[in-house]
Amino acid sequence: MPDYVQRPPxxxxxxxxxxxxxxxxxxxxxxxxxxxxxxxxxxxxAVVLATGLRAGxxxxxxxxxxxxxxxxxxxxxxxxxxxxxxxxxxxRIGPLAPTWTGLVFATQAALRVIAFAMSxxxxxxxxxxxxxxxxxxxxxxxxxxxxxxxxxxxxxxxxGERAREITDAQRARGLDTEGSxxxxxxxxxxxxxxxxxxxxxxxxxxxxxxxxxAFSAPARxxxxxxxxxxxxxxxxxxxxxxxxxxxxxGSVSGALAFLP
Amino acid sequence: MPWLSRQxxxxxIALIPVAIAINIVLGYTVQTVxxxxxxxxxxxxxxxxxxxxxxxxxxxxxxxxxxxxYAPGIGGGTIGPFAVVAAVIGILAGLWGYLGVYRSxxxxxxxxxxxxxxxxxxxxxxASRIYNNPAYTDPNIGGxxxxxxxxAILITVVASLAVAAFILVRQDTAGAWVAAAGALTGIxxxxxxxxxxxxxxxxxxxxxxxxxxxxxxxxGADVFNASLGQGLFSDPIDxxxxxxxxxxxxxxxxxxxxxxxxxxxxxVNPAPAPDA
Amino acid sequence: xxxxxxAATYRYAGAAGPSLHEIDLExxxxxxxxxxxxxxxxxxxxxxxxAGLAPATIxxxxxxxxxxxxxxxxxxxxxxxxxRAGILFQNAVTQLSGTSATVWEEIAFGPxxxxxxxxxxxxxxxxxxxxxxxxxxxxRDPERLSGGQAQLVALASILAMRPAYLLLDEPTxxxxxxxxxxxxxxxxxxxxxxxxxxxxxxxxxxLLDRLCTSVLVIEEGRIAxxxxxxEILADPxxxxxxxxxxxxxxxxAAARAAGVELDPEPP
Numbered sequence: 137m138p139d140y141v142q143r144p145p146x147x148x149x150x151x152x153x154x155x156x157x158x159x160x161x162x163x164x165x166x167x168x169x170x171x172x173x174x175x176x177x178x179x180x181x182a183v184v185l186a187t188g189l190r191a192g193x194x195x196x197x198x199x200x201x202x203x204x205x206x207x208x209x210x211x212x213x214x215x216x217x218x219x220x221x222x223x224x225x226x227x228r229i230g231p232l233a234p235t236w237t238g239l240v241f242a243t244q245a246a247l248r249v250i251a252f253a254m255s256x257x258x259x260x261x262x263x264x265x266x267x268x269x270x271x272x273x274x275x276x277x278x279x280x281x282x283x284x285x286x287x288x289x290x291x292x293x294x295x296g297e298r299a300r301e302i303t304d305a306q307r308a309r310g311l312d313t314e315g316s317x318x319x320x321x322x323x324x325x326x327x328x329x330x331x332x333x334x335x336x337x338x339x340x341x342x343x344x345x346x347x348x349x350a351f352s353a354p355a356r357x358x359x360x361x362x363x364x365x366x367x368x369x370x371x372x373x374x375x376x377x378x379x380x381x382x383x384x385x386g387s388v389s390g391a392l393a394f395l396p
Numbered sequence: 397m398p399w400l401s402r403q404x405x406x407x408x409i410a411l412i413p414v415a416i417a418i419n420i421v422l423g424y425t426v427q428t429v430x431x432x433x434x435x436x437x438x439x440x441x442x443x444x445x446x447x448x449x450x451x452x453x454x455x456x457x458x459x460x461x462x463x464x465x466y467a468p469g470i471g472g473g474t475i476g477p478f479a480v481v482a483a484v485i486g487i488l489a490g491l492w493g494y495l496g497v498y499r500s501x502x503x504x505x506x507x508x509x510x511x512x513x514x515x516x517x518x519x520x521x522x523a524s525r526i527y528n529n530p531a532y533t534d535p536n537i538g539g540x541x542x543x544x545x546x547x548a549i550l551i552t553v554v555a556s557l558a559v560a561a562f563i564l565v566r567q568d569t570a571g572a573w574v575a576a577a578g579a580l581t582g583i584x585x586x587x588x589x590x591x592x593x594x595x596x597x598x599x600x601x602x603x604x605x606x607x608x609x610x611x612x613x614x615x616g617a618d619v620f621n622a623s624l625g626q627g628l629f630s631d632p633i634d635x636x637x638x639x640x641x642x643x644x645x646x647x648x649x650x651x652x653x654x655x656x657x658x659x660x661x662x663x664v665n666p667a668p669a670p671d672a
Numbered sequence: 673x674x675x676x677x678x679a680a681t682y683r684y685a686g687a688a689g690p691s692l693h694e695i696d697l698e699x700x701x702x703x704x705x706x707x708x709x710x711x712x713x714x715x716x717x718x719x720x721x722x723a724g725l726a727p728a729t730i731x732x733x734x735x736x737x738x739x740x741x742x743x744x745x746x747x748x749x750x751x752x753x754x755x756r757a758g759i760l761f762q763n764a765v766t767q768l769s770g771t772s773a774t775v776w777e778e779i780a781f782g783p784x785x786x787x788x789x790x791x792x793x794x795x796x797x798x799x800x801x802x803x804x805x806x807x808x809x810x811x812r813d814p815e816r817l818s819g820g821q822a823q824l825v826a827l828a829s830i831l832a833m834r835p836a837y838l839l840l841d842e843p844t845x846x847x848x849x850x851x852x853x854x855x856x857x858x859x860x861x862x863x864x865x866x867x868x869x870x871x872x873x874x875x876x877x878x879l880l881d882r883l884c885t886s887v888l889v890i891e892e893g894r895i896a897x898x899x900x901x902x903e904i905l906a907d908p909x910x911x912x913x914x915x916x917x918x919x920x921x922x923x924x925a926a927a928r929a930a931g932v933e934l935d936p937e938p939p
Contacts, residue, residue, distance in 0.1 A: 137794055140811045141776055169477070169596055207474060209601030214600050216614035220622075245598030249474075256466055256476075266773055279785065280409050284455075286771030287413035288463055290815065295417040299425055320430045328422060332439070332645060335414045340653060340730075341766040342410040344720075348759050349730045349769070349829060352406050353751035355787025360780065406729070406750075413770075652686030655732055664686070 137360070144267070144363050149191035153365040154268040155275065156373055157259060160187075163376040164255035170387045175395040177247035179208050184254040193261045200257035201250070208246045215242035265289050271363050279357045283346075295335055302327050402658050403449040411447070411657075412456050414439030419460040420467075433604050434634045437475075442581075442642045445489025446498050447657040453486025467577050474593075474601045481588045485581055485635070489642075492577045496662040498643050501569045512563050515572030516556040522579045523552040526632060531617055531625030543611070551633065562640065571645065578639025579632045586627030593623040605630050674923060675722060675757060675837045676700040679736035681719050687732075691717040692893045693734070701836055705933040706880035706901060707873040709890035715873035718890065719841040721745075722871060724753035742834060751786070757837045758830035764822035767829075768814050775817075775825050776801075776810040782833045792913025800831040804858045813865050820851020824858060831862075838862070840872040844879060852876065854856055861882060881905055881918035 145151055219238030226234045247259040252358050266286060273282040306326055346352075386392040397648055423437025439459060442574025458479040465476030492498065503511065527548035555575075563571035593599055599619040600606040605626050612622040648655060654660045677697040691714050699705060699722075703706075705745045707715050711927040720726040723746035727734050738745040740756045761767055772778040779800055804824050809817070814825060818911040823843060830838070840859070844852040856879050862868055863883060874880050880887060880901065889897040891913055897904055904910075906926070910917050912933040927934045 138810065140774055165476075178580070196696065199417065207597070207600070210600045210602050210606045213617075213808055214606060214610050214613065215598050219609055219614055220618045242598060249597065252476075260466060266771070269771075280404055283409055283769070283771055284412050284416075284459065285463075286555055287769070288416045288459070288468070290770045291413045291417040291418050292463070292467065295414075295421045297422070299421050303425070303429065309510065321432055323461045324426065324430060328641075331421070332418055333648070335418055336411075336645070338766050339407070339411050339414055340656075341761060341763060343407045344725055344729055344759075345761070345767040345826075346406050346410060346769070347750040348723070348754050349782035349833065350751035350785040351409075352749070353754075353785050353787065355785075358784040358787055358790055358793050360777065360784065360790070360793070375873040452857050650686075652684055 138247050142361055144361070145264075147192070149187055151364070153363050153369050154263050154271040156221040156365075156369045157263045158268060158272075159373045159376045161255050161259040165252050166380045168251040168255070170383045171242075171392060171395065172387065173396055174244060174247070175392075176383075179242065180251040180255060181247065184251065184258055188254070188258055191258070191262050193258065196261050197254060197257055200253055204249055204253045207249055211245050211249065212239075214243045215239075215245065261307045267363065270359070270361065273357065274359045274362065279351070282357075283351070289313050291335075295331065298334065299327065299331055302330060400451060401454045405448075405658065407656060408444070408448040408452050408658065410504030411457040412444060412452065412459070415444045416460045416463060418443075419456075420464050423464075427603060431604065433630065434637065436634065436638060436641075438482065438635065438638050439645075440640055441482060441486045442489040442638060443487040443529045443645065444490075445486045446493035446642065446646065446663065447654070447659055448490075449493065449658055450487040450490025455486070457482030457484075457486035470648050474597055476598045477592050478589060481585050481592065484588060485585055486582045487489070488577075488584065489641060490659075492581075493659045493662060497570070497573045497577045498646050499570060499663050500647055500665060502567055503569045504567060508563065508567060508569060511569035511572045512560045515559040515563055515575055518572060518576045519553055519556045519559055519579070522576075522583070523548065523555065523634065526583065526628045529625065529628055531612060531621040532615075555633070555636070563589075573638075574639050574643045575636055578636030581639070582635030583628065586624065587634060589627050589631070590624035593627070594620045599623045626649065673701075673741040673837070675740050676907060677736070677738050680721055680738050681735045682717060682726055684717075684726075684732045685731040685733075690733075690893060692721060695721075695890070695893075695895060697722070697895075698873055699869040701869045702863075703869045703871075703886070704863045704884045705869075705871045706877075706884035706887040707871060707890060707903075708875075708877060708880065708887060708910075708913075708915045709873075709896075713890045713914075715890055716841050717893070718730060719759055719839040719871070719873060722758045722837075723751070723759040723839045724748055726761065728753060754782070754835070755833055756835055757839060758833055758835035759839045760823075760830055760841065760843050762842045764819060764826050764846070767826040768822060770815075772814055774810065775806070775812050775814050778814045779810075779828045779832050780823055782829055786833075788790040793854060796832045796834065800828040803831060803862065804828050805861075818851065819847045820854040823824055823847060823851065823855055827855070827858060829877060835868070837869040838871070840870065842875065843874055846873070851930070852879065856882065875916070877905060877918040878920075889915065890891060 150329065164180045164184060168177050170176065172373055185214075188197060216234045216238040219235050219241060222235035222237035224236040226236055269282050269285050273279065306323055416438070419437050419440040422439060423435060426432050426434060437460070438457065441453055441457040444456040461475050461479035461482045527544065532544045559571055559575045563569060567672050593601060599622055600609055608626040608629055609622045612625045617625060620623040651664045675698070676788060677695045678694040680692060680728060681690050682692040695718065705765050709715055719724065719936060720730065721734065721738060724738065724740060728745060728748060728750050734746055740753065743752060744755060764912065769781050772781060775798060779797045780793050783796045788796070801810055804827060806821070806828060807822050809821060809825065814822065825842075842856050847855065857873070859870065860883055863870055872880065872884070884901040886899060887901045888895055889904060889910075896913065897907070905918055906921050924934055
């Protein structure tokens, strides 16, 4: 089989089995949101930054971080200034009354968002989607789920490209993307209609093409390649699962309330 | 289970990626490019639910959210944790599909006017349930601020007119059911989204709807109620519009294409008897 | 063993009347049959029925019998049909699975679905790529190919299923002249081996003129004329049936009209 089909990566962290990297990302997301207060997000953020450094993707983190800024700003502003029932004022600036409770709440929420976003970024930057899908399929996810995931990852940019073309053509014909909401809404139908119908028209053809290549055959699909998976990685995945369940149980039962 | 595998025939498997792409691309365009205060990111989910069934719809919804969150390029934002809500929207759509909500019901005369009355009554009823929610009260003044009154009445009137116009212009009584299905889906979505927004993101989502959250907080609503109030404001409108869009799409597709889907027979009106 | 249609009548689901009426047709390995006819005459339907996709995948009503090497298409599962009759459509993009990073993996899509042993999958992919001389495309991204190249990859993907029969529905209609030439040469190569029965519907009668031994004219779902390619394509009644004769025939007719007798067989 040609080299270009084999290609498992060899760099640190990237060389981990794709399912391991997925398990890590899911556990990080869960812990960041479920373990309340400062502990959860800060621990996850530390782990993500450390592994990101090891994998050499620190610089690539920046755009993902910047993308969260509007949300962070909104969280900080709304919660610091408008946290109902809080009385510990930081200051009184005219009609505005920021509170410490609000600020703490806001910062913790912001940290959760950042930790989650960085964990997502780490997964995206170190794992090829088709490697992940191939590995999951090998583990029994099945060809239909594999097709849906793989096809979606290619269909979304294709339809996005078509949307851009239609929007540009509409702009040239006077579509307003900056004016009043009513004018913007009127531009929606000439954009959405050809997009949706164009996309749907292909479904019949794709169905026939899939059947013509035995997509619905009952046999288990032949795996082309396998990704290295050491015993310690298997152990790690089970540990992560146990950790996630403990985190949920601990958080729900209040047993983790002692954490800052 | 044959019921389950029928929902995932090759045709449905071919449809789902397209539906997910429609969700993501339209949602992104509406929210980011056109910056309208609606989401419009569930058209594909409801389409799959109605054509293929509740599980297929749930998969489409959940996958759309997760893929959008994790997708390189357009990913990020707050959509991922709402995957559960998206899945429920898909399940409800499957229910509406089974009930034949999206089947065309041409009618004229008194039957048409009856459905207009029914449709408007449903809109008014649901609107009054929504806007009576305690999330909108302002304890400082012991009641509703003026802007809630004005907005509620304005929305109710516009929605009623839109539904009535739809039924009359298309001469199709299905409009009433489509509106009801959309509004109900929206209410459920809002109720499910509020705790997620409040618990996970501190009550805001980084989009224009945060202004509504801020206004409600200003009125004294706590984190959960402010999110619920914002949801009940945006979601029923968004899902009702989506519902009508799905109805128009289904009506525009040729019968023979729709009939090949698992729930297709519930959408297509029975064909005239074939010649011998 | 042949691909046989006997009194085949087919009506699409939800359609008022049949699109094919009483079609009798037999295709043997090594045959190269061209099908021409006006638009909506039923050429595409004929391909779908002959491949068994109608009714197995798109439902509809089939009366009469269609058998592929003895397998009745009404009772066969789609994956059984896929291994006996391969079908190629006009639009190359929708035929590619869209899930493969390289052309090599794309061609492997079908054999992998059958659950064949890895060694056999590799063998079939190499063989199909070699047959169509596209080994140099195998490392490329299928989304970044020209129309003609994409159509060749789609064809290779079908060949990897090792069908005894190939049904091609206007395979070059969306291609530029170079793409048409590529596909035409590939088909000629397949035909020359004599192992596969090929049915090809086309508007580009030049292609059929070069490749086919016999030609069928379909009008309104019925076979109007059938015979040797040279005869049918030279028939002056062809334009009236909505079919443009190949350039060779038009040239001879124009020359005759001008009073010049051209030698049909150049030395």
